[in-house]
Amino acid sequence: MAGLERFSPQLLSVLRIMSGLMFLEHGTAKLLHIPHVAEFDSPLAPMLLAAGIIELVGGFLISIGFMTRIAAFICSGEMAVAYFQIHVRMGRSIFPVQNEGDAALLFCFVFLFLVAAGAGPWSVDAMRKRA
Secondary structure, eight states: OTTGGGGHHHHHHHHHHHHHHHHHHHHHHHHTOSSOOGGGSSOOOHHHHHHHHHHHHHHHHHHHTSSHHHHHHHHHHHHHHHIIIIIIHHHTOSOHHHHTOHHHHHHHHHHHHHHHHOOOSSSHHHHHHHO
């Protein structure tokens, strides 16, 4: 396993791209109904609408690595709110395996990591630094 740390910058970019795309999908499901999720067929409550906008815009920005630290900070905050407002309160449990908040917590902390680590070399942010 020695020497694998040389791949850390590229794997940071892969983590950012994949988590951004998965987050973006939550936004497209809420706002564009792609993919279709029956739960979002009726008009969205204001909090879900705001969440969808953050997921769509934030997920896109994180995916391409543009203004990554700011976008990741906002998205991390949204996931913290989602975890406590939806999963803990509605699930009536603090444990993610019981309240189905696993994804919200993972997104929260992956995005918090991106706030500190940045976008990595395969990003618009990195291209702008080189220019």
